[in-house]
Amino acid sequence: QKEVEQDPGPLSVPEGAIVSLNCTYSxxxxxxxxxxRQYSRKGPELLMYTYSSGNxxxxxxxxxxDKSSKYISLFIRDSQPSDSATYLCAMSxxxxxxxxxxxGTRLMVKP
Amino acid sequence: DAGVTQSPTHLxxxxxxxxxxxxxxxxxxxxxxxxxxxxxxxxxFIFQYYEEEERQRGNFPDRFSGHQFPNYSSELNVNALLxxxxxxxxxxxxxVASGSYTDTQYFGPGTRLTVL
Numbered sequence: 001q002k003e004v005e006q007d008p009g010p011l012s013v014p015e016g017a018i019v020s021l022n023c024t025y026s027x028x029x030x031x032x033x034x035x036x037r038q039y040s041r042k043g044p045e046l047l048m049y050t051y052s053s054g055n056x057x058x059x060x061x062x063x064x065x066d067k068s069s070k071y072i073s074l075f076i077r078d079s080q081p082s083d084s085a086t087y088l089c090a091m092s093x094x095x096x097x098x099x100x101x102x103x104g105t106r107l108m109v110k111p
Numbered sequence: 112d113a114g115v116t117q118s119p120t121h122l123x124x125x126x127x128x129x130x131x132x133x134x135x136x137x138x139x140x141x142x143x144x145x146x147x148x149x150x151x152x153x154x155x156f157i158f159q160y161y162e163e164e165e166r167q168r169g170n171f172p173d174r175f176s177g178h179q180f181p182n183y184s185s186e187l188n189v190n191a192l193l194x195x196x197x198x199x200x201x202x203x204x205x206x207v208a209s210g211s212y213t214d215t216q217y218f219g220p221g222t223r224l225t226v227l
Contacts, residue, residue: 004153006153008151032215034215036218041199041223042220042221043115043201043218043219043220043221044154044201044218045218046215046216046217046218049215088153088154090153092215095205095207095215096142096205096206096207096215096216097159097167098144098156098159098167098169099144099146099154099156099203099216100156101153101154101155102153103151103152103153104151104152104153
């Protein structure tokens with residue numbers, strides 16, 4: 001069993017839909033949780049960064065962390081075709097420590 | 112503010128050869144991490160360098176080695192290349208010394224290595 005599990009998709013939604021992306025993990029020592037967006041053949045781009053449990057909102061993006069369930073989510077409101085990419089969740093035990101990634105979910109937003 | 116830069120962009124090598132990839136961290140960052148991303152998978156941690164020393168290492172063989180220079184830039188070396196080493200190699204930089212929880216890792220565009 002992988003340390004971080006993520007549904008690979010692809011997830012196809014119409015433009016304007018609310019998108020929900022999720023990851024589960026097994027290591028209770030993870031304290032820092034991140035979501036990265038990666039376009040084809042590019043490096044990952046940091047979207048959201050959360051410490052411990054709780055919610056964080058940034059524009060159309062909301063990240064949620066539930067440490068008791070070992071479950072994190074990323075919500076995208078009013079999705080746009082430009083949001084079409086692979087979304088990677090990542091976690092670490094300490095700030096700046098090695099990141100453990102999920103396998104990524106491929107999202108396609110259709111006009 | 113310059114982000115993380117990597118060179119070269121693409122590289123083609125044959126089995127058994129050696130390769131060196133280079134990374135310059137984001138301005139103000141002092142730590143460099145390297146990741147390997149196979150096609151269709153998430154990045155896998157190779158190792159991290161801080162103060163010119165290897166600070167953490169993932170589950171990669173000794174064929175993978177690295178170096179950090181006084182200006183915080185870094186190199187990744189892979190010896191005796193195998194077909195399975197074909198991947199996107201990502202460099203990420205961060206600032207460990209600050210101790211702030213807002214610090215995380217920012218990635219460069221990657222070097223795509225193809226081993227024939």
